Amino acid sequence: MADGLFNEEDDDEAPEVLYEHFRFTADPNQSLLRVDKFLIDRMTHTSRNRIQLAADAGYVRVDGVPVKNNYRVKPGDVVTIVMARPRHAFEVIAEDIPLNIVYEDEDLLVVNKPAGLVVHPGHGNYTGTLVNALAYYLRNLPNYDPNDPRLGLVHRIDKDTSGLLVVAKNIDAKAHLSRQFFEKTTQRCYQTLVWGIPKADEGHIEGNIGRDLRDRLRMAVYPPGSEEGKWAATNYRVTERLGYVSLLTCQLETGRTHQIRAHMSHIGHPVFNDARYGGERILKGRPTGSYRQFVQEAFDTCPRQALHAETLGFVHPTTGKELFFTAPLPDDMQGLINKWRTYCANNT
Template sequence: MHEEKEDILDGQNEPEEGEMFEHYKLLVDPGQNLLRVDKYLVNRIDNASRSRIQAAADAGNILVNKKSVKSNYKVKPGDEVSIVMDYPRRELKIVPEDIPLNIVYEDDQLVVINKQAGLVVHPGHGNYTGTLVNGLAYYFKDLPLFNSADPRPGLVHRIDKNTSGLMVVAKTELAKNKLSMQFFEKTTKREYVAMVWGVPKEPEGTIEGNIGRSQKDRQVFTVYLEGEHGKTAVTHYKLLEDLGYVSLVACRLETGRTHQIRVHMKYIGHPLFNDDTYGGDQVLRGTTFSKYKQFVMNCFKILPRQALHAKTLGFVHPVTGKEMLFDSELTSDFQGAIDKWRDYISNRNLE
């Protein structure tokens, strides 16, 4: 049996982006007898319960030779079987907490939330309470999906603690599986706005480079040469506004790796403004005058986090099939820093 596993979730960090599911691809052995695909998968994937396999089948997430099949399909030698499913439950009790949620859309299948900066998405090392999931467990306390020991109920993607912006959360197993498939197949639309140090030479472009954990510091990520380490990552950027020593860029994600935008922008020489993990919390462009340095420090105080906002989110509704597209305003701290830089540049031009 030949098996490949794509496991994009990494519980050691709270990633800025990252799909909340796992993907398996298996090639059926030449000597395999006819067998229902659900039984075949249960026998070959660790922790793959019948219910998880069935939920994936119901959502159309079991493919044989790249075509969706029902759970009663019988595999035969040479079949290529793939499945996308959510992660198994983990023994971590979620305590419902009345945490304010900025809900911009809700129906019986999903909810779209505009997450505030500073809010961790789900419980993990060092953050067992006060997370978005704790707030969701309280808000959805009567829904089956949120009445379990799963630390990631309804999550199909996530954004970093100190990044603000739009997230979609599933309210049913069907929605969770169908949305997960869209993130896996890269059919969702996700655009971020970032303030970065410097101004890219090319007004728009594509950044490609594998992203993986740094071998020097496991808490940060870095770009590796293709095939060396890490996983494929692609970011498309476009210059929105030149603010002298910093600039505003729009970043469209083709993949959703951990810290992808932050790592890719640093890789091309433009770290995110006030990103203390990737060096953006230093004065990287500008003059040596103390007055200028004080101005930058004041901007850091206005925006005490990396300058990144998940502005646009688009996907196909898991039940109606309708195209859904959401847009959000920049947060007040982000907008405040932009206004400060605009004033600085306009006053400098008058001198």
């Protein structure tokens, strides 16, 4: 039995749905036993360390409730392991899709993903994804199985967000990197263009993020401590004010689905051209004919949410060396920013 244990970060764009992969029911005569020991006795093709990593990430549950490694299993307990993808839901097909690889060694590689590329198969996108591209690129690596969740993507970003992702080539690298994301020791900064001008040069947004009860395709922000959603925090800094929009650098303290997009919309500054959160409409500025035409041209210049995962830093899982990568703004976002700069220069 393949164990499939890994810690997948609740990345800014990662799905919240979890799927059951393993289920064990404790016997009526079960003596009190730590849950990690209970599972290692029943899962012969995994290690206690990986079970502990799964528990740290909230993937080990008893009667549906996440438990820590020191939880003692008692008679009748139902112990399950859940993950962020269905078990054997599909076979990943290798496809020759170009990749922009900014770094690679024996343990990992870092990819600069273009906007428009879906990261993982599913939800109607079973081919043409980054995972399919990785399956082809790593097809000659003997131990790389694209269908094994213990390998590959450590975190995710949304289809229409561009920028950096780290990929693990082996099980140990995946476990080590995933722990860094879970413990929030990685460094991740995004560049985004948002509607409006924040009052302060720097800001901190804190609020639980969970599915919108009225629209399951959106995330909503709930008060800290709420029973809805998970705690999330975003720091932002205004790097440039451009008339009716602002260029921000956002640093994640947590990684939740649509975190930056939901948080910025929550404070009244939706990401420019973000159709899911209302940023595809004119939200600032006097709607004259010429201004409406300019904004439409700006939408056409960057026909997706203006969000880019610019920097990524982590500790190498084997060498212990700190690595840090930067991906320059893609042409569509750079063109959008230049367009607003020109507009401001001509209208001030």
